[in-house]
Amino acid sequence: MEGWALPAGQAVRLKHLEDFLGEARISGKDGALIRGSHWRHFLAKYPESNRMHKKMLVLSRLCRERGDPAGARRAVGQAQCNDAYWHGVFGGLYLPHLRDGIWRALAQAEQTLRAGEGLAIEPIDLDCDGHREWWVHSATFSALIAPHRGAAIEEWTSFASLRNAANVLTRRHEGYHQEAVERERQRRSEPEANSAGAPSIHHLEESLRLAQLPPADRWPRAIGLESIVGPVEAVADWVAGAIPRLRDWGGANGGSTAGLEAGVAVIRTQFDGLRKTIRIDDRGRLRVEFEWDALPGATWFTTEWSLAHEVTIRTDATARWGYPIETIAKSERGFDRTIQGQALVLGWSIGSGRGFVEAENPTPPATEPADPSVPGE
Numbered sequence: 001m002e003g004w005a006l007p008a009g010q011a012v013r014l015k016h017l018e019d020f021l022g023e024a025r026i027s028g029k030d031g032a033l034i035r036g037s038h039w040r041h042f043l044a045k046y047p048e049s050n051r052m053h054k055k056m057l058v059l060s061r062l063c064r065e066r067g068d069p070a071g072a073r074r075a076v077g078q079a080q081c082n083d084a085y086w087h088g089v090f091g092g093l094y095l096p097h098l099r100d101g102i103w104r105a106l107a108q109a110e111q112t113l114r115a116g117e118g119l120a121i122e123p124i125d126l127d128c129d130g131h132r133e134w135w136v137h138s139a140t141f142s143a144l145i146a147p148h149r150g151a152a153i154e155e156w157t158s159f160a161s162l163r164n165a166a167n168v169l170t171r172r173h174e175g176y177h178q179e180a181v182e183r184e185r186q187r188r189s190e191p192e193a194n195s196a197g198a199p200s201i202h203h204l205e206e207s208l209r210l211a212q213l214p215p216a217d218r219w220p221r222a223i224g225l226e227s228i229v230g231p232v233e234a235v236a237d238w239v240a241g242a243i244p245r246l247r248d249w250g251g252a253n254g255g256s257t258a259g260l261e262a263g264v265a266v267i268r269t270q271f272d273g274l275r276k277t278i279r280i281d282d283r284g285r286l287r288v289e290f291e292w293d294a295l296p297g298a299t300w301f302t303t304e305w306s307l308a309h310e311v312t313i314r315t316d317a318t319a320r321w322g323y324p325i326e327t328i329a330k331s332e333r334g335f336d337r338t339i340q341g342q343a344l345v346l347g348w349s350i351g352s353g354r355g356f357v358e359a360e361n362p363t364p365p366a367t368e369p370a371d372p373s374v375p376g377e
Contacts, residue, residue, distance in 0.1 A: 015179055042086040042093075047127065047220050048169055049085045049093055051144075051154060052102045054127045056080060059109045066113055075109035087329065094169060094329040094338055096308070103157065103164040107142070111159040114139050119282040121258045121265050127154075134258045136265045141284025141361070147256035150249035151269040151276045152222035158284055158361035161309075165361060168306040168325055168341035170221045176330045177213055184209035208335060214328045215240050219250030221306035221325070221341075224288060224357075226250075226274060228298045228350065232321070238345060239323045246298050249274055286359045290348075300347040303357065308341045314358040319347035 018026050018034065026034060043050040056079045063072045083090075084098035093099065114137060122135040131148040144155040157164040187209060218241065219225055228247040237243050254271040267278045273295075279287040292301050305313075306325060325340045348355040 015175065039086065046087070046093055046169075047129075048099070048167075050129075051127050052079070052099070052106070053085060055106055055155070056102075058124075058126060059106060059113065062113055063109065069112055072109045072112040075105045075112070079105035079109065081105075089330060089332045091329070091331055091336070094327060094336070096167070096169070096338065096340055099167050099169070100163065100308075103167050104162045107157050107159055107162040107164070110137070110142050110157070111139075111162075114142075114159075119260065119263065119265055119280075121260065121267075123258070131253070134256070134267050136258075136267075136280050138282045138284070140282065141280075143280060143284065143286075145267050145278060146222070147267075147269050148253040149219070149222065150224070150226055150252045150271070150274075151254060151256065151267065151278060152224050152250070153278070153286070154222050156223060156284070156286070156361070158363075160363045161361060163309055163361075165308055165311055166223050166306070167308040168221045169327055170219075171215055171217045171325065171327055171340075173213060173216045174329070176208065177210060177328070180208045180210040180335070181213060184211055208330060210328075210335070217241070218245075218248070223305045223307065224276075224278075225304045225306075226276070226290065226292075227302050227304075228273075228292065228295055229300050229302060230297060231299050232319075232347070235321050235323055238321060246295050247273055284361060287356060288359075289354070289356045291354045292350075294350050294353065298350040301350055301352075301355070302345055302347045305344045305346070305357075305359075306341055307344060310342075310362065312360045312362060313344070315346055316355055317346035317348050317357070318352075321345040321347070 021030070021034065043053055056076060060076045063069070063076055079102050081102065083092055084095070084102045085093065087093045091098070117137070117139045119138045120136070122137075123132050124135050125131060126133050126135060126144060131146065133154070134145040134147070136143045136145065140159050142155065142157045143153060146152050146154050154166055155164055156166050226249045227245045229243050229245055232238060232243060249271050252271045254269040254276075256267060256269040258265065258267045260266070263282065265280045269276045273293040275291040277289040279289075288303070290301065290303070300319065322342060322344050325343050327338050327340055328335050329338065346357060
């Protein structure tokens, strides 16, 4: 776990160091001195894990403040199940149904604690990253908007479905991706050695190979990451990250204000070249409005929504692209390809200067359970 918690580049360096020292020294007394990171650093490496963890802590505190109602306390305890917070050879954080289980428990706890509440906006550094977010909530939903990430929506939970529509894992390079590429290069240049006996998990890991590194995302995924681009010839180019961004607000920190206007939460954020307004009513329905400045050579203004499940979308965008968000992670079976969610990219002609998106979480029929069964690994 100490090695897996390292960033990809450092994980590769650790593996090279272990190979240099040799198995005899690593398995001996010197091996205890060769460490990677601390398991808690999974929370730093994966903001998706950290967000679940810090939301659990905030709800746990709120639960105590409100007298520890049994249902909410039980749900907070269920949200502490550790498997979904870290990544190892048995899937962990990379398995969507495990993360869904955490978000379901968090939604159950918050639904209980906010029963009868009206629409409210809280300024809070919920994920403890040193930046303030806007936490918008009522008796029916909970949402988190991050002004320092282009006013992206990092959580959008419906208490009716007990699901977070933003629960999508980012495509990122792992240390074992680079190791697998190196093994494939070595295989092409050297004959393979025969091994006797039943393979262990570590032997299986040594057999993993990739012809090339998989696509990685520029920014952690969320609902509403905006950019200005030139022509988009093929969706595959967007999926591969091969479309140059002429301007990109995924990591922009804007001046932001928030308040209630006519019973609607309104968050306005100003960036260089972009003005973004998010409106959320007491049922959690979204309206996002954009005004942007044109750039020479640009073709499209785009917003990308990474969605864990289907939502209802209305927009005046003139172009629409979609693709599955697929990750490649190491497991006891080899490399697992997992669909983490669906990406929706909406585009407006750069000269139009403004646009909007409206979205609503569908309410499950009353005759169906709120949380349908999810297949296992």
